[in-house]
Amino acid sequence: MTVKGIRAALVQAKKDGKVDVAEVDKIVLKARSGWGLDTSERAELVKMADSFDDPAKQRLLSHLSAMGQKNAWVNVEAGGLTSVKGRYANYSVGVPGLSAKLGLFDNCFSLKGTAKADGLMKVAIEGQHVSVQVKKGETAAQVLEKVKKALPSQVTGVLLQGDVQPFDGASFKGTAAAATDTAAHLMLYKPASLGLSPGEVPLKVVVTGYGAFMGITDNPSANMAQKLAEAGVKGGIVEYRRLDVTTDAVDAFVAEMRRAPPDVILSMGVTHGQAQVEERPENLLGAATDGNNQQMMEREVRAGGAKELTTDLPVGTIDDALRPFGDQRVVGTSKSDPNYAPDRSAYLCNYLGYNLATEFAGTPKTTAGFMHISPETPPDQMHAVLEAVTARQLDWRRDQHPGS
Numbered sequence: 001m002t003v004k005g006i007r008a009a010l011v012q013a014k015k016d017g018k019v020d021v022a023e024v025d026k027i028v029l030k031a032r033s034g035w036g037l038d039t040s041e042r043a044e045l046v047k048m049a050d051s052f053d054d055p056a057k058q059r060l061l062s063h064l065s066a067m068g069q070k071n072a073w074v075n076v077e078a079g080g081l082t083s084v085k086g087r088y089a090n091y092s093v094g095v096p097g098l099s100a101k102l103g104l105f106d107n108c109f110s111l112k113g114t115a116k117a118d119g120l121m122k123v124a125i126e127g128q129h130v131s132v133q134v135k136k137g138e139t140a141a142q143v144l145e146k147v148k149k150a151l152p153s154q155v156t157g158v159l160l161q162g163d164v165q166p167f168d169g170a171s172f173k174g175t176a177a178a179a180t181d182t183a184a185h186l187m188l189y190k191p192a193s194l195g196l197s198p199g200e201v202p203l204k205v206v207v208t209g210y211g212a213f214m215g216i217t218d219n220p221s222a223n224m225a226q227k228l229a230e231a232g233v234k235g236g237i238v239e240y241r242r243l244d245v246t247t248d249a250v251d252a253f254v255a256e257m258r259r260a261p262p263d264v265i266l267s268m269g270v271t272h273g274q275a276q277v278e279e280r281p282e283n284l285l286g287a288a289t290d291g292n293n294q295q296m297m298e299r300e301v302r303a304g305g306a307k308e309l310t311t312d313l314p315v316g317t318i319d320d321a322l323r324p325f326g327d328q329r330v331v332g333t334s335k336s337d338p339n340y341a342p343d344r345s346a347y348l349c350n351y352l353g354y355n356l357a358t359e360f361a362g363t364p365k366t367t368a369g370f371m372h373i374s375p376e377t378p379p380d381q382m383h384a385v386l387e388a389v390t391a392r393q394l395d396w397r398r399d400q401h402p403g404s
Helices: 003-013 021-032 039-049 054-067 140-149 220-231 247-259 315-328 348-360 379-400
Strands: 076-078 080-085 088-092 098-103 108-113 119-125 128-134 156-160 183-189 203-210 236-243 264-270 275-277 367-373
Touching: 003 021, 003 039, 021 039, 021 054, 021 080, 039 054, 054 220, 054 236, 076 098, 108 140, 119 140, 128 140, 140 156, 140 183, 203 220, 203 379, 220 236, 220 264, 220 367, 220 379, 236 247, 236 379, 247 348, 264 348, 264 379, 315 379, 348 367, 367 379
Parallel strands: 203 236, 203 264, 264 367
Antiparallel strands: 076 119, 080 088, 088 098, 098 108, 108 183, 119 128, 156 183, 275 367
C-alpha cells in the first residue's frame, strides 16, 4: 500500500469526520499487504493519527509498536480478509472447511476446521510465498505442520494444539491435541534475531504507560512504553499497552496478566520529580480525581493487605544496567541514591505498583513492577532497564532447563 493509498483509505474510512478502531485495523491490514511498512508509509500513518480520537490513535500506535520490532515481528499474509474482531483478523484461505485467524499485535497464525475437499492454501511469510497442498479430511494441525516445514529459513514456528488460548496472550504452551479439537495455532518468531538458541522460544514482555489525566493529554509514560516496544529487546517480544488512568482499567489489566502471565511486566507512570524504580508500593489509594474526572474515595488497594510491599523488579540488576550512564544517569534506585524515597502520592501509579507486587512477587516465572519517569527521561536509559530485566528473566528460565 502506497502513501497515496493510505490517504485514500483514510478519506474513505472517515465517518462524521472520525475514524473508528475497526477502520484503523482495515487501513493497517492494507498497509501490511506488502509485507511491511516502509518509512514513508509509517510516517503517513503517524501523521494520520493526529486527527483520530484517543481509542483509534492508541489502536494505531499498538499496531505500529508491534510491527516496529524488526527483530521480532513476523509478517504473515493469508487469503482474503473477511472481518476484524478484537485483536484478530479473520481470513478465508481458499480451502473448504478451513478458516484462518491472524494476530494483529503478535505472531499468531491460526487455522480452524477440517478440510472438506482437496485444495491449495497460499500464505506469505516475511515476503516468501508458501503454498501447501491440502487433502480432504486433514485437520488444522496437520495443515499447519506442513506450513511449519515450509517456513523461511530465518523463521521458526511453535505449533500449539488442544486447549490453547493464544488470543489471551500467547504463552507458547499448550496441551496435547484431543480428537475433538478443531483449531491449531502456529506461533512464529526469528530466533537468531532475538539472540535465542535453537529450540528456545521468546519471552513475552509487556510494557505499559498511562493515558490522559489531570490536564496531561499526551502522557510521557505511554510515549515511553511505545518507544520501548518499538526498540524491542533481545530474547523477548514486547507488547505495548496504554492504560486509562482509572482503577477499572488497572484492575482489568492485572486480571488479564493473571490469566495469562507474561515473563516480564514493566509499567510506567509520569512524575515531575525523580525518575526511579518504585520499590515500596503502599496499600493506599488516595481521594483524588481519576483520568475520567471521577472522584475516587480513599481506601486500601487490597483490603487487609500489607501496609507496604517490595517491588518484584530486580533493583540490583537495574542499578547495574544504569551505572554505565555515569553523570548522565537520571533514573534512580535505592542502591544509587542515598536520599531515595518511594513516591507516596497514593495515586493510580501506586495502585498499579501495589497490585503488581501482590500478584507476582511470589511467582519467579514473571517479573513485574512499576517505575516513574519524567518527561525528560532518556529512552536509552529505560531501554537499558528493560534489556537488563529481560536478560535476567531469560537466564532464570535457562537455569530451570539447562541444556535445553
